[in-house]
Amino acid sequence: MPLGDNLGDKSDSRYCGVETEFNDDMPHVLSYNINGGFDFVVAPLMEPGYRASMVNSANRESSVLPFAGSDLVLSPAQWSSHVVGKISSWIDLDSDDDVLREDSEIALKQELAWASHLSLQACLLPTPKGKSCANYARFVNQILENLNNMQLWLRIPLVKSDDNDDDSVNGTSDGMVVEPTDSWELWNSFRELCEHHSQLSVALDVLSSLPSVNSLGRWFGEPVKAAIVHTDSFLTNARGYPCLSKRHQKLLSGFFYYSIQIVLSGKAVHNLPVGSSASASGQTDNYTQQAQRHEIRSYLDYVGYLYQKMEPLPEQEHFFLLQLYCINVDLYLIMQLGYRDFLQSPLQPLMDNLEAQTYETFEKDSVKYIQYQRAVSKALVDRIPDENASTTTVVLMVVGAGRGPLVRASLQAAEETGRKLKVYAVEKNPNAVVTLHSLVKLEGWENMVTIISCDMRCWEAPEKADILVSELLGSFGDNELSPECLDGAQRFLKPDGISIPSSYTSFIQPVTTSKLYNDVKLHKDLLHFETAYVVKLHRLAKLSPSQAVFTFTHPNYSPDKSNQRYKKLRFEIPIETGSFIVHGFAGYFDAVLYKDVHLGIEPTTATPNMFSWFPIFFPLRSPVYVKAGSPLDFHIWRCCGSTKVWYEWCVTSPTASPIHNCNGRSYWVGL
């Protein structure tokens, strides 16, 4: 039974599982727990006492393995929807004891083969026993190589010792350097050994004490599929019911947000008030009358309560504002949720012509045009004093007019400020020009608007402009070649003319995003690892605040102007974050349209409710491991050739990566 309703959430985070002990009677296990309100069980598949080495080798072939029931005791749908297999927790493939190691290999192989036979969706692998897990990883890697669709969840306790305790970091005992414990390192070794296999993921064991917020954040970029919350991690509220600390609550919100399923584990450790049947959240319980109440139902109820009272998703919090602005909520949701972590190749706006559907979508982004209207209004007022408003006509050119939204915003600004306007709408796409003509006719703008069907870089303007309005920005600001286009158009701007936007700056930050890395890797080629993608980032960890990269200012009258750029950035990540892995860099832009009117997607200053731009993602060919406290140095170049513009990028610290996209061999934007 899903945890309840939460606005718009259709993800797996609605479901909650429970970890059970071995029981031969699987139908009972399932009915007890499903009736108790859980959606699935994490159940051992084999009797925990069984060891291959205890069976006489002559009998080994004839004997029946002590599995929990035959495949017939549940329907195929029940096995696959409601059971996660729990591999025997005693197994230890890195033990020094040869017998134990051999028994472990046999058990792991038999249990995974059985789980695979049952078509389970996932199996929970026990936590590696020591710091070394190479043999365990080698064995799992061999199995992954030939596995069906089953996921393997490696159980990792959520622990990290405090780095501030200097003794534990640098202290020596018996001549050995004692490293602080960080279970992330164990996971990282295991998955590196298994080559970041997409079917290997994490089940986090959430214990009563939690590591620092910074270090928790890393996990959201990792493929965490489940969080196992132990009953003894719960506190007791004033009424005697289980509840969680504020920090645990916040962590669970994160799990819900990132579609990580909760699994409850352990026995009831709270003595509930006698005769009580109401749940902690005050809801009535439909099941208590008809069936035995589940032993840990009160914990489940509390998790359901947290889920239902969860803060709305960031994407949803502006619903009322959206309605206020008459924004199409469905479209907005599609843009914000439907495209999550979906990699798109950036547009080639100069080489290709946009399609009608693309114009249609972007024109609905009212917020963007409101900002443009505000910028034009301010520029008009600055340019023409009130006393000249009725006598002076301002020449405004919209370069890259598309199907006219900026023409409309400019005319509205003129009307709002009472200024007289003459508009040239310059557009290179002949298909968009058709629409422009019909718009002008429909709106009766014939006296004010002149349509020019021409590339702004070639057009010979009959007069010079007071104001040049453009929207040629990409997710990374200059990546759709706004600098080159506006340099070309600058010829017909008056020396004291205004460009809207007047400047724009790109921003970048390092991220962990196992999801996107694996999506890029699917292509099995260099080209896709050297391409920047437009992507609605969701399942990722932002490891450091973003930093400014390239700035372009218009108009640009510097004598030896070049649009080539080089930037070196150093990201200092707090040592308490622990070590982490960088899969790539997330990029954004912020544009100053005019004076204090800006527009952008940099997370800390993003224009609310705007959906025209997703971030950009620059991948790394090999994920870079950064040890706790080490700085991360990133370099990026904007290179210009005679026919194309491209970026090259690399990391030089903690270790040097190859230079990506040398000479724009994989990814470039045509001029």
Place this chain on the structure above:
Amino acid sequence: MPLGDNLGDKSDSRYCGVETEFNDDMPHVLSYNINGGFDFVVAPLMEPGYRASMVNSANRESSVLPFAGSDLVLSPAQWSSHVVGKISSWIDLDSDDDVLREDSEIALKQELAWASHLSLQACLLPTPKGKSCANYARFVNQILENLNNMQLWLRIPLVKSDDNDDDSVNGTSDGMVVEPTDSWELWNSFRELCEHHSQLSVALDVLSSLPSVNSLGRWFGEPVKAAIVHTDSFLTNARGYPCLSKRHQKLLSGFFYYSIQIVLSGKAVHNLPVGSSASASGQTDNYTQQAQRHEIRSYLDYVGYLYQKMEPLPEQEHFFLLQLYCINVDLYLIMQLGYRDFLQSPLQPLMDNLEAQTYETFEKDSVKYIQYQRAVSKALVDRIPDENASTTTVVLMVVGAGRGPLVRASLQAAEETGRKLKVYAVEKNPNAVVTLHSLVKLEGWENMVTIISCDMRCWEAPEKADILVSELLGSFGDNELSPECLDGAQRFLKPDGISIPSSYTSFIQPVTTSKLYNDVKLHKDLLHFETAYVVKLHRLAKLSPSQAVFTFTHPNYSPDKSNQRYKKLRFEIPIETGSFIVHGFAGYFDAVLYKDVHLGIEPTTATPNMFSWFPIFFPLRSPVYVKAGSPLDFHIWRCCGSTKVWYEWCVTSPTASPIHNCNGRSYWVGL
């Protein structure tokens, strides 16, 4: 003029160059230096004072660049054989000064384009100016992407500060950690950024003081093409002539051995005795009479003297012994020199039948058979007391008899010890059996030798053997499936019978070998990075002594025997070595034939003058950077399936690599 003669050396180390200053008159530069005894010049191509930014931009296109002469002043052969281009040393592509950076980019581009136009074999790139070299590397990487065959030699000073000075390692000044200086790190960053490009190599600047021997060793695995020795690094001998310290002499021997060309640099700093014209080595100088004596000729003479008195190559030191054993010296030299660093796929001895040529070559390895004869002799004497020698016949089976060399060795042992022998020669290759029959007839062994044309794993022997003799060893001991074959043959060995060999052990050590890495990379696929190669290792740095890996003992009567193995090895490399890169692992074997008679190729205990086995090389898919003082953990598994045997391997420290060759997907030996 080559440095002189040294037994068998036909490599580039015979040649010596000289670094010159800018001179417009290239024919003069060349004739002065060639007549002075040098083989090539390292000469600046462009006037050092020239800066693009100083030229009026209007004139820039029309003006002639101040190169040293036109391409016509020398013949194409002279340019390509005798001139290495020296790129202007002032260039600094990572300067904070934008003008300098831009001038540097222009100069580097112009000079390399000119060098390329002249078809020079190599250009010397100046040392990066600071610790950061990302922009320099990016620019060079772009050029490498489209370069003709020209090599780029990055000039790197041979410096490394002393790590034993604890203050410099961990001390802080102004809150910054002061890292020790190690120019290898600079090189490593640069080449990582350029993706280990095979046309990017190193020219080492040898200064008057040298880093530790351990740290020097690293460089022999790197693509060092030239060593620039400065005149002020020379000492003065008793007669007033320049000479080098013992440590410098040893280093130069290394350069000669690894075919690294010497380039002399600098002015004469020794005042030679007046009127002297004899060189330091006492040779008469043919050139002093006919031409102006070269200013630094005495330094060149000294280098020539060192070259000529160089220790014979390790491969050559046993020439006399070879002749003593009647070993074909030419064959030996081909095996030792001709196959240097040539990657060969290992044999599939069970699946394929060897060809006659292969038998021919290996049968010439007399040393091997002498060892077998010694082992059989000792075993015969142990088995049969003198008093029973004439009455008891020993049953000896040669399994894998090939064309008979072990049969011969066994019969010679019997003769030598006066024991009576009955030999079964078991061989699966029907082609070899033909030769065996004719050998037996020719030698008159019909009464002593029975030939069995059968796979030893299937043969039903008519009686049991006292002694089982085999030579099924690969470079890594068990890699040609000796364990599986001998397990199969053990059925027909008496319970107290003797196996020769009685055991064998594999060994492994980490190596830097840029050469082999680039050769593997050429294939551009995963398969070749997950294959172990048989290779006569030459141009590599051995970073640590080898360690034992797997041991197999025969006969093996343990109840639950398995030939699967797993070994974890930790290599602790002295901190004074500095950081280094591991391209893979070199493997060897040592076999105990009988008691103290052994046979093997592990470098410290290798059987002299034996050429049947080259080492084995396990590559790593991505070279692993190991920071100074960090341990290197290596894991290797021997896995057995029903139809094949294979290895998997990985590194887990300092960082985890993928598991190589999962399930034997790339490389395996068929059963």
